Amino acid sequence: MQTLSQLKNGDLLGVKRLALSENLTSFPLEILSLADSLEVLDLSNNQLTSLPKELVQLTKLKMFFASDNPFTTLPEVLGQCESLEMVGFKANKIRTVPANALPKKLRWLILTDNCIKLLPDTLGECTLLQKLMVAGNQLTELPLTMAKLKNLELVRISANQLNECPTHLLQLPKLAWLAFSGNPFSKAQTDTTSFDEVVLNEANIQTSVPLVPSSSYVLQEELGRGASGVISRAVWKENQSKFPNEIAVKVFKGEITSDGYPKDELQVCLKTGNHKNIVRSLAQVNEDGYLALIMGLIPAGYNNLGLPPSLKSCTRDTFPTDFTLSIHQISKIVSQMQDVFEHLHSNQVSHGDLYAHNTLFDDEANIIFGDFGAATMYHMLTSEQQLLMQQIEARALNHFIDDLLSVCCEQDKHSEVYKKSLKKVG
Numbered sequence: 001m002q003t004l005s006q007l008k009n010g011d012l013l014g015v016k017r018l019a020l021s022e023n024l025t026s027f028p029l030e031i032l033s034l035a036d037s038l039e040v041l042d043l044s045n046n047q048l049t050s051l052p053k054e055l056v057q058l059t060k061l062k063m064f065f066a067s068d069n070p071f072t073t074l075p076e077v078l079g080q081c082e083s084l085e086m087v088g089f090k091a092n093k094i095r096t097v098p099a100n101a102l103p104k105k106l107r108w109l110i111l112t113d114n115c116i117k118l119l120p121d122t123l124g125e126c127t128l129l130q131k132l133m134v135a136g137n138q139l140t141e142l143p144l145t146m147a148k149l150k151n152l153e154l155v156r157i158s159a160n161q162l163n164e165c166p167t168h169l170l171q172l173p174k175l176a177w178l179a180f181s182g183n184p185f186s187k188a189q190t191d192t193t194s195f196d197e198v199v200l201n202e203a204n205i206q207t208s209v210p211l212v213p214s215s216s217y218v219l220q221e222e223l224g225r226g227a228s229g230v231i232s233r234a235v236w237k238e239n240q241s242k243f244p245n246e247i248a249v250k251v252f253k254g255e256i257t258s259d260g261y262p263k264d265e266l267q268v269c270l271k272t273g274n275h276k277n278i279v280r281s282l283a284q285v286n287e288d289g290y291l292a293l294i295m296g297l298i299p300a301g302y303n304n305l306g307l308p309p310s311l312k313s314c315t316r317d318t319f320p321t322d323f324t325l326s327i328h329q330i331s332k333i334v335s336q337m338q339d340v341f342e343h344l345h346s347n348q349v350s351h352g353d354l355y356a357h358n359t360l361f362d363d364e365a366n367i368i369f370g371d372f373g374a375a376t377m378y379h380m381l382t383s384e385q386q387l388l389m390q391q392i393e394a395r396a397l398n399h400f401i402d403d404l405l406s407v408c409c410e411q412d413k414h415s416e417v418y419k420k421s422l423k424k425v426g
Contacts, residue, residue, distance in 0.1 A: 002019060003020070003022070010033070026048070032054055040063040041063070041064050047070060063086040064081075065088040072095055073094060074089060074096070074097045074098065074111070075101060079100045081103050085105050087106065095115045095116060100122065102122055114136070116139060124143055131153065135158040136160075141162065144168055147172070149172060152174060157180050158259060158260025162184065163185055171388065177392075178350065179376055182261045185380070210284075212285060214292065217237060226373060227257040229253050230250070231295075234246075246297045248294075248298065259352070269372045277340050280296040305361045305367070306403065317356045317357055319403075328365075334404065337400060350378055350392070351396075352376055
């Protein structure tokens, strides 16, 4: 994080990245002195409500972030920035997205946790768009022009007010990661299911693992954290006959995340059921202001298979430098993930985030798959829509395979087993 004082003193000339968080109420025009170099500008966590027309002078600017500011309208000047590819205005108070506020080269748009009821038809003109994150708004419909977004790969529309499943979105040819839970249509019963059956099914989901009080265990060290909550090691205060003594507890954040509502993540984890390659759900806590999932503790020796996408890769996983896998490891990992895929979709669940970075593996290439923050139950959709959902996640699985092959050991890349051992999902 840099300072406004450094900027005014000329200490930052030539920088490509600038991040200022000093409770700013107006855009510092001194930023324009960086026009020859600035590519990434982060003005998150300030008190900004507008941007100056002079922003267009930043002709090399590729990424602009302004999360946690009180903007009520997405600034129109963004649409005039000739090199801008990524725009992030998460957790503002945005109600209006003007038709001309979207840059022509836009690849990644983040408008999570705002108050938007309508997206402009001009969104369909952003034909380079790969990633759209608009969870936690008040959208009642999506522009039909989105059918033109042939490059769109990842979409988050959870926690909105959509009354119908946007079939034109499901039909996009490259869409591979989709989350739509927490909308009115995602809670509706299908035409062939009675209301009583839906209530019964939902009740079964919520009671598929025992309810336990939060006072029954003690949290220990943190194991990890994500958009929807924090995972910690924990132990029971008293010996439990039904559960192992050492457990992991995910305490959900009580707010909208980039993927949707934490309560939807909990429900879909329970609906998924048990599978040897999925983090096992043991119990749940559902108290006022406290939601948690009790899980089996991951055995020692498991590590992350991949790293999340970078700003450059956008939708595709990254890997540590010099990380490689043998073709035999890849083949075993893929076989297990294909089995997970079949299990999920036999339960009418789409994971929505099928990536290597959500997968743990050990030295013998055994995997454990987790992080259901973007998962979606799709039993309420029509048969045609359900098939489209399966095809969407099949693309994600195929990308998963391609990403693993990208780190295959060099000596294996010319072998016949490399060419024949992996079967893509159609």
